[in-house]
Amino acid sequence: MANLTPRINWPRLAVLGATLTTALVSGVLVTAQAQQAPPLPNFDQVTVRAFKIQGNVWMLAGAGGNVTVQAGDDGVLVVDTQFAQMADKLLAEIARISGGKPIRYVLNTHVHPDHVGGNERFRRAGRAIIAGNVAQDIADSGAEIIAHENVQTRMSRVDGTTPAAPSGALPTDTFFGESTEVYVNGEAVRLIHQPAAHTDGDVLVHFRGSDVVATGDIYTNTGYPVIDTARGGTINGIIAGLNRILDLTVPKDKQEGGTMVIPGHGRIADEADVVEYRDMVTIIRDRVQQMMKKGMTLAQIKAAGPTSDYDGRYGATTGFWTTDQFVEAVYRTLGGK
Numbered sequence: 271m272a273n274l275t276p277r278i279n280w281p282r283l284a285v286l287g288a289t290l291t292t293a294l295v296s297g298v299l300v301t302a303q304a305q306q307a308p309p310l311p312n313f314d315q316v317t318v319r320a321f322k323i324q325g326n327v328w329m330l331a332g333a334g335g336n337v338t339v340q341a342g343d344d345g346v347l348v349v350d351t352q353f354a355q356m357a358d359k360l361l362a363e364i365a366r367i368s369g370g371k372p373i374r375y376v377l378n379t380h381v382h383p384d385h386v387g388g389n390e391r392f393r394r395a396g397r398a399i400i401a402g403n404v405a406q407d408i409a410d411s412g413a414e415i416i417a418h419e420n421v422q423t424r425m426s427r428v429d430g431t432t433p434a435a436p437s438g439a440l441p442t443d444t445f446f447g448e449s450t451e452v453y454v455n456g457e458a459v460r461l462i463h464q465p466a467a468h469t470d471g472d473v474l475v476h477f478r479g480s481d482v483v484a485t486g487d488i489y490t491n492t493g494y495p496v497i498d499t500a501r502g503g504t505i506n507g508i509i510a511g512l513n514r515i516l517d518l519t520v521p522k523d524k525q526e527g528g529t530m531v532i533p534g535h536g537r538i539a540d541e542a543d544v545v546e547y548r549d550m551v552t553i554i555r556d557r558v559q560q561m562m563k564k565g566m567t568l569a570q571i572k573a574a575g576p577t578s579d580y581d582g583r584y585g586a587t588t589g590f591w592t593t594d595q596f597v598e599a600v601y602r603t604l605g606g607k
């Protein structure tokens with residue numbers, strides 16, 4: 271990480287309640303008024319915490335995006351890998367959860383370095399399943415890394431704010447259609463592309479048997495959604511993504527638990543939490559759109575406070591993703607100049 275340019279806007283740690291520490295999203299384009307890059311988290315002081323969700327699925331929280339782990343007789347599937355500096359701690363926790371099973375698959379929800387930073391270490395720690403079956407192992411081949419092709423494209427080049435990733439960190443398998451699927455540990459795990467949402471390479475990961483959705487940064491409950499406009503994100507794509515999550519989830523019933531949702535950052539959620547968040551984001555989008563129709567400028571829209579009733583819960587005046595930046599990203603991606 272030390273070779274990254276100071277133009278990277280590093281995530282800052284946010285403490286979420288007593289039990290869950292996580293980092294806010296990184297990799298967002300730093301604009302002209304940006305401050306000095308904040309210091310990296312002190313990785314030595316970060317503890318990995320594991321939460322059993324349901325079925326075969328666990329969530330690990332440390333520094334960076336939440337990590338989802340599916341473990342069973344076939345081995346381990348992991349969604350996202352936080353920062354490279356977290357890899358040893360995460361791998362130790364995964365070994366504990368899985369009883370030492372090899373990592374077969376690494377799925378990436380999107381390109382940001384707090385979600386793909388550990389890819390290379392995870393790949394080397396893992397073993398691939400040849401031809402989608404457990405028939406044959408090749409010890410040195412490493413885990414497969416699966417992502418949308420836009421993630422691979424962006425990781426393999428210097429794009430202005432992020433240097434190219436080492437080749438061992440790149441996805442080994444990509445897809446470009448609407449979805450792809452992996453069958454492992456007795457369940458289908460579906461990767462669903464959501465175009466132009468948080469970035470242009472976001473996927474939702476749906477564990478169909480365990481009934482869990484890992485959302486990447488399309489859904490985070492730590493603040494307003496981060497829209498990385500430099501990497502193809504848009505407000506309408508975020509809202510479409512939130513609605514897609516709701517297509518996949520079923521609510522809790524009196525007898526049975528419903529679908530559980532693992533956000534990119536923040537605490538474990540259920541359908542009701544996502545409904546509330548989707549409604550909030552949609553209302554703000556509609557307000558900004560109405561103001562734009564009246565001919566208001568960005569400055570006038572910001573002054574009118576389209577988010578004000580939600581700022582107590584989701585707003586920020588400092589840090590890398592402020593309410594101001596969110597409103598501006600909504601405005602710009604709705605076509606405002």
Ligand SMILES: [Zn+2]
Nearest residue numbers: 295296382487
């Ligand atoms: Zn992100």
